[in-house]
Amino acid sequence: HTAAAVGQKPLSKPMKPRLAVHKFSSCDGCQLSLLNLGEDLPRVAALVDIVHFAEAGPSDEDAKVDIALVEGSMSTPDELERIQHVRANCEILVAIGACAVSGGLQALRNGVDAETWKTAIYARPEYIDTLPTASPAAQHVKVDHEIWGCPVNSRQVLGALRDLLSGVMPAPDREKVCTTCKRQGVPCVSVTDGSPCLGPVTNDGCGALCPRIGRGCFGCYGPAATINAPALAEHMAQSGLDERQIAQRFAQINSQAPGFVEIAVAMRDRADG
DSSP: OOTGGGTOOOOOOOOOOEEEEEEOBSOSHHHHHHHTTTTHHHHHHHHSEEEEETTTSOOOTTOOEEEEEEESBBOSHHHHHHHHHHHHTEEEEEEESHHHHHOGGGGGGGGSOHHHHHHHHOSSGGGOOOOSSOBOGGGTSOOSEEEOOTTOOHHHHHHHHHHHHTTSOOOOOOOBHHHHHHHHTOOOHHHHSOOOOOGGGBBOSSSSHHHHTTOOOOOTTOBOSSOOHHHHHHHHHHTTOOHHHHHHHHSSTTTTSTTHHHHHHHHHHHHTO
């Protein structure tokens, strides 16, 4: 007999975990890394109920969810309010990408007066509503996990989601770009042609993409767990870079990241005498 035949309600299917993807100040590149999952994207959709992901279609910014992925930095007063709302509506908040984790490229303006650059760039600066600085999500709310990268890669995001859905927190990447270069047999660009390279102090998430084509690492995946930035800065100086060039190298994609920002400031101070 069926359940209906004996007067019972049919068993309901267990609810899938609910997922939201929220955008703040960013270029959308980290969201695109999700869309670039290709054949794995339907598998993600089979595991979770995607209730908010404006880039892909579904839009319900106020939805209560199990996991919220946050892309972008906090750069406007409205975003400070929204990140509090996102935190209140999710069980687990994951910051994805350099902007959400360290302020990203927007944080390059943190060292100058915001009103000055608004006046210099915009014809009607009074219409630009922005904060004095761009800041990461963790500066304003509790962040349960961070995924570095500019942009993050699909493998990282998919792996983190699988871990979270299995009830464990994802393990952070610990290998440096230099390790990947050695494993892949990539010649060290710093040794062979003197190119400034942040590989010794940067987490690998790209498979040593830049060194593989003969360019130094730009630090897209953030500082490694253990770094010696002053030693790397000294090596760059011996290769011919001056203090301002060294500071610029560290103060790029993850300019506000711990370990990077301190050496950049120190190099600028030394250049200023």
